[in-house]
Amino acid sequence: xxxxxxxxxxxxxxxxxxxxxxxxxxxxxxxxxxxxxxxxxxxxxxxxxxxxxxxxxxxxxxxxxxxxxxxxxxxxxxxxxxxxxxxxxxxxxxxxxxxxxxxxxxxxxxxxxxxxxxxxxxxxxxxxxxxxxxxxxxxxxxxxxxxxxxxxxxxxxxxxxxxxxxxxxxxxxxxxxxxxxxxxxxxxxxxxxxxxxxxxxxxxxxxxxxxxxxxxxxxxxxxxxxxxxxxxxxxxxxxxxxxxxxxxxxxxxxxxxxxxxxxxxxxxxxxxxxxxxxxxxxxxxxxxxxxxxxxxxxxxxxxxxxxxxxxxxxxxxxxxxxxxxxxxxxxxxxxxxxxxxxxxxxxxxxxxxxxxxxxxxxxxxxxxxxxxxxxxxxx
Numbered sequence: 578x579x580x581x582x583x584x585x586x587x588x589x590x591x592x593x594x595x596x597x598x599x600x601x602x603x604x605x606x607x608x609x610x611x612x613x614x615x616x617x618x619x620x621x622x623x624x625x626x627x628x629x630x631x632x633x634x635x636x637x638x639x640x641x642x643x644x645x646x647x648x649x650x651x652x653x654x655x656x657x658x659x660x661x662x663x664x665x666x667x668x669x670x671x672x673x674x675x676x677x678x679x680x681x682x683x684x685x686x687x688x689x690x691x692x693x694x695x696x697x698x699x700x701x702x703x704x705x706x707x708x709x710x711x712x713x714x715x716x717x718x719x720x721x722x723x724x725x726x727x728x729x730x731x732x733x734x735x736x737x738x739x740x741x742x743x744x745x746x747x748x749x750x751x752x753x754x755x756x757x758x759x760x761x762x763x764x765x766x767x768x769x770x771x772x773x774x775x776x777x778x779x780x781x782x783x784x785x786x787x788x789x790x791x792x793x794x795x796x797x798x799x800x801x802x803x804x805x806x807x808x809x810x811x812x813x814x815x816x817x818x819x820x821x822x823x824x825x826x827x828x829x830x831x832x833x834x835x836x837x838x839x840x841x842x843x844x845x846x847x848x849x850x851x852x853x854x855x856x857x858x859x860x861x862x863x864x865x866x867x868x869x870x871x872x873x874x875x876x877x878x879x880x881x882x883x884x885x886x887x888x889x890x891x892x893x894x895x896x897x898x899x900x901x902x903x904x905x906x907x908x909x910x911x912x913x914x915x916x917x918x919x920x921x922x923x924x925x926x927x928x929x930x931x932x933x934x935x936x937x938x939x940x941x942x943x944x945x946x947x948x949x950x951x952x953x954x955x956x
Contacts, residue, residue, distance in 0.1 A: 780832065785817060
């Protein structure tokens, strides 16, 4: 019988010469608490409004063909898109069953792309409040299984700050989700300064999640399905993160923390060249000097999750670049398999302490999740 993907990962782990002999056994017999940190949901209200835009103005955003239409506009029954739609809208039985089957103790929930950011400011702010209230209700139903990241409307900064404060102080959210650009604008730009100030003052991280490239850069991504997770998402979010670094944002807000998914949206690979070229351009007067090298900001101001990636080589690079204290486990549910994501970490040549850091300890620290909040699920 052919091996499935999870069995292949575990078989490879057992054969790996770099694996410490006890690691895989310990991981499977005594699974650590697993907190998945990039897990998506949607609400019926948001879906209806996304579809209204998609049907009335299909060219409004590259998000329309890359996600909204394929997932929510009558997907083929039994297709991946149909499964995504069903699971995004479920914050109860099916999701919990999937978590239990894969040994996931807790999901950190955040609204899927494009969130509220494609709507006009007034409507976006109202939808953010409604979405956060619905998320808080789901957490209240399952307080040991779910925690959440609040959304807000970046293009309405005053109300965004008010919602950020409400989300932390009244709803008990653990941080914030920003689905990258808002109307072709990025968080380093001056209009968003109140949001960064609030995040730093509240001492909560912003999860900077990709979305399809902004209209100003979208044309090359329209062909070959390049606008979504195959390429465009990472390029777009990585560009946003580099803008934050090179603009001096972290010199102005040294305690601001940004979380990047997908093994850092390629930043760990680019660090040497970012350091090299930033120093050269500052010396030549072509950019304002930074207080630190770009790689230092990655280690001080960023955390990275493993969402949607199951590559040992990439994980090793990320740990070396960002430091293991800054790496957290994620699945990218429901777009990826929780069981496969767990099997990947279990298959790596990490010792028990390192695995515990990635699975839950770093998330508990970064998102202020009390160990007692997460239920240990034995497989």
